Amino acid sequence: MxxxxxxxxxxxTRPTVCTAAAAHYLxxxxxxxxVYACKECGPIRPIRINGRLHWSTQQIRALLGAAQxxxxxxxxxxxxxxxxxxxxx
Numbered sequence: 001m002x003x004x005x006x007x008x009x010x011x012x013t014r015p016t017v018c019t020a021a022a023a024h025y026l027x028x029x030x031x032x033x034x035v036y037a038c039k040e041c042g043p044i045r046p047i048r049i050n051g052r053l054h055w056s057t058q059q060i061r062a063l064l065g066a067a068q069x070x071x072x073x074x075x076x077x078x079x080x081x082x083x084x085x086x087x088x089x
Contacts, residue, residue: 009066012057016047022055026063 006024023030026044036042037053043063046053 009057009061009064014057016049016054016056017060019046019053019055022060025060 004020006021009025017025019030019033022044023033026033033042033044033046033055034053036044037046044055044059046055048054
């Protein structure tokens with residue numbers, strides 16, 4: 001049996017993700033996130049959509065300290081062009 005393939009967090013465009021994907025990104029077990037939801041504790045709270053738990057992609061990024069890619073970065077990645085990083089010395 002193969003594990004489900006998840007979109008890398010930096011390329012995720014959906015506003016929310018399912019419990020399995022959130023657990024993958026946060027390096028937790030899905031049941032841990034379900035406990036967070038049930039006890040209303042933990043570093044992140046779910047959104048309930050039609051009785052199912054969904055987790056904010058923006059909150060996951062903030063929790064991990066990952067910045068959301070800008071529109072320019074998304075466009076550059078789509079075209080295969082990488083922006084040069086500028087560093088000052």
